[in-house]
Amino acid sequence: MRKIIVGSRRSKLALTQTKWFIEQMKQAGAPFEFEVKEIVTKGDQILDVMLSKVGGKGLFVKEIQQALFDKEIDFAVHSMKDMPAVIPDGLTVGCIPKRVDPRDAYIANDHVRFMDLPIGAVVGTSSLRRSSQLLMLRPDIEIKWIRGNIDTRLRKLRDGEFDAILLAAAGLKRMGWDDNIVTEHLSLEDCIPAVGQGALAIECREDDAELLNELAKLTDEKTWVELQAERTFLNEMDGSCQVPIGGFATYDGNEVEMTGFIASPDAIQVFRETVKGTDPVAVGKEVSKILRDQGAAEVIKKVKAEMDA
Numbered sequence: 001m002r003k004i005i006v007g008s009r010r011s012k013l014a015l016t017q018t019k020w021f022i023e024q025m026k027q028a029g030a031p032f033e034f035e036v037k038e039i040v041t042k043g044d045q046i047l048d049v050m051l052s053k054v055g056g057k058g059l060f061v062k063e064i065q066q067a068l069f070d071k072e073i074d075f076a077v078h079s080m081k082d083m084p085a086v087i088p089d090g091l092t093v094g095c096i097p098k099r100v101d102p103r104d105a106y107i108a109n110d111h112v113r114f115m116d117l118p119i120g121a122v123v124g125t126s127s128l129r130r131s132s133q134l135l136m137l138r139p140d141i142e143i144k145w146i147r148g149n150i151d152t153r154l155r156k157l158r159d160g161e162f163d164a165i166l167l168a169a170a171g172l173k174r175m176g177w178d179d180n181i182v183t184e185h186l187s188l189e190d191c192i193p194a195v196g197q198g199a200l201a202i203e204c205r206e207d208d209a210e211l212l213n214e215l216a217k218l219t220d221e222k223t224w225v226e227l228q229a230e231r232t233f234l235n236e237m238d239g240s241c242q243v244p245i246g247g248f249a250t251y252d253g254n255e256v257e258m259t260g261f262i263a264s265p266d267a268i269q270v271f272r273e274t275v276k277g278t279d280p281v282a283v284g285k286e287v288s289k290i291l292r293d294q295g296a297a298e299v300i301k302k303v304k305a306e307m308d309a
């Protein structure tokens with residue numbers, strides 16, 4: 001029986017997701033043995049610097065992609081939202097399992113609800129997408145950057161460094177945290193999730209037909225269509241990690257409806273649009289085109305110029 005080496009980041013969330021997916025493959029009857037190989041990525045090492053300043057999403061996946069090219073591993077389980085818009089030649093996403101809760105979870109000391117936070121309350125997040133949408137609802141709160149894995153962030157909250165923090169609901173659920181720790185889930189209207197939030201991407205070599213055949217059996221069609229729209233939008237916007245960007249699509253088996261969100265880093269200029277259609281790629285492109293025409297293109301250009309300066 002072929003032995004499949006599965007690469008995983010060393011974080012608890014990554015290992016949990018990897019083990020969960022291997023279990024799914026076993027249950028689906030994949031004729032393989034599995035071994036998990038841990039890989040420490042740059043993103044895991046640089047924990048105290050603002051993520052967007054040190055290179056963004058790519059940090060978590062580059063070493064893993066190299067290990068795939070070098071045949072040290074056969075596939076890797078990523079959080080879809082950590083995947084850059086473009087997959088390098090030679091690699092492919094072989095499976096997109098069913099997405100879990102895409103929303104952002106708001107967790108506050110004493111469960112103070114978001115709209116009830118006192119003026120000047122300190123909310124922890126390191127995501128420009130979350131901070132800009134929070135500031136639209138509550139311009140009076142203070143955003144403070146927070147880094148570290150889920151456990152570290154929850155500890156910093158309890159220690160009183162923050163009045164509240166935001167985390168992806170999906171990560172909490174996969175880690176087995178009880179819903180009771182969540183004060184409230186931000187609605188999909190109030191806070192557009194990151195592209196791919198709540199979904200996983202299984203990445204492997206493009207020419208590994210035997211593996212691809214087994215992976216395909218675990219793809220969820222609804223999630224796959226939704227992600228096509230969201231990732232087309234992400235790719236078309238050509239944003240950087242310094243631009244607040246969100247995108248969320250739903251597919252009802254016939255039509256896909258997608259909302260895209262772009263803002264200036266100070267959240268003063270905000271662009272949002274929803275498009276519906278039967279072709280997910282066309283929908284993603286259309287949302288991108290409308291936001292660009294509204295002025296999002298200028299915002300992205302300005303942020304990129306500042307980054308190069």
Ligand SMILES: NCc1[nH]cc(CCC(=O)O)c1CC(=O)O
Binds near residue numbers: 080
């Ligand atoms: N940015 C890191 C990251 N990548 C994926 C998740 C959670 C799981 C997911 O969104 O699929 C998280 C943690 C978080 O944002 O709270």
